[in-house]
């Protein structure tokens with residue numbers, strides 16, 4: 569008998585982990601927030617939409633008989649991660665986070681690190697800049713406070729409503745984004761500043777490497793302080809941890 573596992577997803581890592589577990593002995597459900605209009609096909613059964621806060625998540629864990637909760641949401645999805653920690657504590661159902669480590673500054677990086685998207689707006693300064701905005705669409709509207717810049721906004725789904733800015737263009741695209749393509753994009757649009765989140769991982773690192781190569785400034789939004797769950801950094805470590813959690817249950821089954 570395997571474990572009944574709920575993975576909170578919306579990331580490449582969650583999909584990869586689900587794929588690695590799909591053919592095994594565990595029964596896995598992947599949960600998505602439902603933000604993306606056309607989510608990618610997933611390798612395991614999927615549920616979509618919020619649970620109704622930490623209590624709703626706790627109820628789902630209990631009522632549906634889950635043995636393990638894995639928070640594999642995006643490092644900037646703070647509320648669901650907090651809810652996961654609370655629900656695990658409330659139910660006693662074990663939980664851990666799969667969270668890719670943040671990018672580290674390398675020689676040549678022209679980073680200004682800020683603690684929120686709002687602070688990133690101020691960090692752009694008053695002089696007009698040509699900005700690649702790569703923070704997703706949910707918080708893009710805060711840049712309406714700095715209409716002096718020219719913006720190229722990249723997101724998976726359209727920014728809706730469109731931004732009230734005089735000079736803005738949109739690109740719809742889903743990663744991974746390679747360094748060479750990112751360099752070409754930055755040159756084509758004469759970008760001099762990138763605003764990005766320190767998401768970590770390789771899928772969106774291309775723009776960071778391209779900025780370094782071209783001497784372009786990056787305003788990097790850092791993550792908030794970590795939440796309460798123990799965390800692993802890779803899918804392999806997550807699989808080892810699942811083995812560890814299922815070990816007593818495996819002995820019982822023999």
Ligand code: NAP
Nearest residue numbers: 577578599600601618619620621641642644645646647648
């Ligand atoms: P958030 O602020 O932490 O979560 C807001 C609410 O959305 C949660 O309270 C929960 O609603 C629901 N929710 C979030 N993730 C969920 C999941 N995997 N399954 C079911 N419900 C979920 O999250 P967010 O920043 O809006 O991000 C939403 C999703 O997009 C996340 O799953 C994340 O992995 C993905 N994502 C986010 C970013 C980013 O930069 N924030 C980037 C890429 C992907 P209830 O309280 O009703 O349960």
